[in-house]
Amino acid sequence: MHKIKRTIQTYIIMMLMTLGTLYAAPLMSLAQPAIEPSPLDAVENAGEGNVSFLISERNNVVVDGINRFKVTVTLGKVDLKNADIAGVKVLDARNSNADVTNKFDVDYLNAPDYIVRIQQKASEDLPGDMRYLVVIPITVRVNTPVTNPGNGFLVNMSSEGDAIADGDSSDYTFTRSAIVATNDIGTTLIGNVGGLSLADVTSNDTLNGTAVTLGTDTTITNVTNTTPLVVNTITGQVTVPAGTQTGIYTETYTLCEMTDNTNCDDATVTVTVTEAEIIANDDTNASVSSEGGIVIPEVTLNDTLSGVAFTLGTDVNITNVTDNTPYLTINPIRGEATVPADTPAGTYVETYTICENLNPANCTTADVNVTVLASEIIANDDTSTPILGITGGIAITDITDNDTLGAVLVNLGGDVNITNVTNTTPLVVNTTTGQVSVLAATPSGTYTETYTLCEKLNPTNCDTATITVEVVANPDYKPTLTVYGGIVYGEGVHEFSFDTLVRNLIPNTPHNVSNPLQIRIPRNTAISLNFDVTMTTFKGETVNNSLWSFDDSDSFDYIITYIGSDTPIDRLRFAFTGTFSVEEGEVGKFILETTIKANTGGDSNIDNNSDRDTLQKRL
Known part of the structure; x- marks a missing residue:
């Protein structure tokens, strides 16, 4: 608050006037009205007050109406309230402040003069013992400086008759409106989210004891702006930007009266910004076979920051992973949990730590449990x-x-x-x-x-x-040999053919490579044999020449050997074509015989190990 300053300067001008006529007359006491200005109390800027002073007669002589005694009040830097002369009052201080304004004419000269004139009516005589209190309601003009030489009002008196003029003045000092800006504590906010902490920092500020209206009677003229806090000078809102680190932040703002921008007060606004709640949840029930692979695509998918899922690497980082086992790896960049191939069956646990990027000390941990199952x-x-x-x-x-x-x-x-x-x-x-x-x-x-x-x-x-x-048990193979075209006539070379059916085979038995089934046909100089391994049909029947090999290198026998991988059925057939030479005049029979070589191919060699057919030579 500014101290009230009162300065009273009184100037009394006394003038004696000697009146005479052509004729001698006795000396008379002259009417001498006087004023006694009252000091104007301190008035608030844009506030209201009263200019007041006393009118008296020094010589106790009636002031006749003919004098038209007049008081001129120059208000200076204040206005007649509402420019309304009805508010100007003349009160009889010796008669309980009875209103005697009707004895005077009152008028007002507005800007730029600001003069109030109070003049005795010609029809009204003023008593010699008068003590009239003049009260003029005034309003201090907006933005009138508080300390300014010349602040004051001047009262002058004049007379149209014999009354002696007098005058006086009084200075005054304005006081500012009482403006009080009160410190504020905003709502605590979470830094990574931010938001509105205080709706209006001026909601608890006052002007002359009354709550201010920001933008109407007051304005925020300055904010220190040394922290992340944002103070809106128009609305008074205090907000915390998203992404603000943990801390206690204080800004100072200056609140000024709009009608007097030098009438100001400072206050602070303090907001506590806290770290977000970070929760890392354990990852369990994850399983993988011993072949390994990615078990969990991202271990942080079930973790939260301020109750909301976050983006790994943007809001939160994995800052540490334990190294309990070589069989479980957590990638700190992607959050993948992997198990290498050929991992023994068992349960493996690693612990990871996640920390908020905004507040690196805001951390928590969780376990990753992975069960490796043995492959089926x-x-x-x-x-x-x-x-x-x-x-x-x-x-x-x-x-x-x-x-x-x-x-x-x-x-x-x-x-x-x-x-x-x-x-x-x-x-x-x-x-x-x-x-x-x-x-x-x-x-x-x-x-x-x-x-x-x-x-x-x-x-x-x-x-x-x-x-x-x-x-x-070992089989007892039985061959059956059949000759076709076995009767020939006359000399020369004759064609013939035959097949051999081997019976009593055991289907699906494997081929004995070391001792394969072998069949022998005795050689004869009159016979020449031809074996076609590609033959598959003979005399309308299926033959299996491809499963046999033919060897005619032996001096005594033709050798036919089974070369198949196994025995597909219980009998096999192979066929030959050949020629038979007959000399001139030669007749008779020639025996063609096929014999299972004993003990080959597992033959039990019990009986029926050979068979024969004949070739007949006729004239």
Whole structure:
């Protein structure tokens, strides 16, 4: 508040006038009205007050109406309130301030004069003991400086008659309106979101004890602007921009009276900005097979910042990942959780830390739990083709060639092992190669073994399957030879053909490469044979020449050897074409014989190991 200053300067001008006539007259006391200005109390800028002073008669002489005593008040830098002379009052101070304004004429000269004139009516005499209080209501003009030399009003008196003129003046000082800006504390906000903290910083500020109206009676003329806080000087709103770091921020604003822009007060506005709540949720129930791969595309997808999902790398970073195991990796850039191939079955846990980019110390942690499952291992049962007991041989090349691990064919010795075989039969199971063989001289019968197949990476991940092999008794092959065009007439070279049907084969038995079935036909100089391996049909019947080889290099026999991979059916046929030479005058029969070589191809050689047909020579 500004101190009230009162300065009273009184100037009394007294003039004595000597009146005379042509004739001598006695000396008379002259009417001498006087004024006593009252000091004007401090008046607020744009406020209201009263200019007042007393009128009296020094000599206690009645002031006749003829004098037309007049008071001229020059207001200076104040106005007659509402420019309304009705507000000007003359009160009788010796008679309870009775209103005696009707004894005077009052008028007002407005701008630029600002003069109030109060003149005695000619019809009114003023008593010699008068003590008249003049009250003039005034209004201080807007933006009148508070300290300004010449602030004051001047009162002069004059008279149209014998009254002696007098005058006086009084200075005054304006006071400012009481403006009070009160400190504010805004609503606490979360920095990454920001928002409105305070609707109007001036809502608790006053002007002359009354709440201000920003933009009407007051204005914000300055803000320090040293923090992220935004103070709107038009609305008084205080906002926090999104992305503001944690802290306590204070701005100072200056509030000024609009009618006196030097009448100001300062206040502070303080806002606390807090960090966002960051929550990292554990990732569980994730599983993958031992083949590995991406288990969780992004571990932070279920994490939140201020209750909202965030963007990894923009709002939040993964700042740390534990290194508990080599079998689980979390990519801090993408958030991927991966398991490498060939990871043993088990549960693996890593812990990651996420921190808010805006406030790097605002962090939390969560666990990533991943269960690695052993790949499904399936061992399928195996059944071989019949095996001749007398010769034995390989029944199955690899019992694991139809087994799978993770739906992919296994690699014995690579990703799986045969860990156990029951070994209750003559079958021999090679656990390294998976081969199943039958020893020579194994009695006929059906034999079964069970083997266990286990994953190398997870040795307890196993499955079992059975191996079934039928061992059959050795066959007693029976050949049947049939000659076509076997009767010839006359000398010369004659064509003929024949086939041999081998019966009592055991279908689906494997070919014994070391001792294949062999058939011999004795040589004869009169006979020449031709074997066509491409022949498939002979005399309307199917023949199997492609399954046999023909060797005519032996001096005694033609040799026909079975070369097929297995025995498809219970009988096989092959056919020959040839020529038969007859000498002049030669007649008789020539025997063509086919014989199973003993013990070849598993032949039991019991009986019926040969057959014959004849070629007849006639004249």
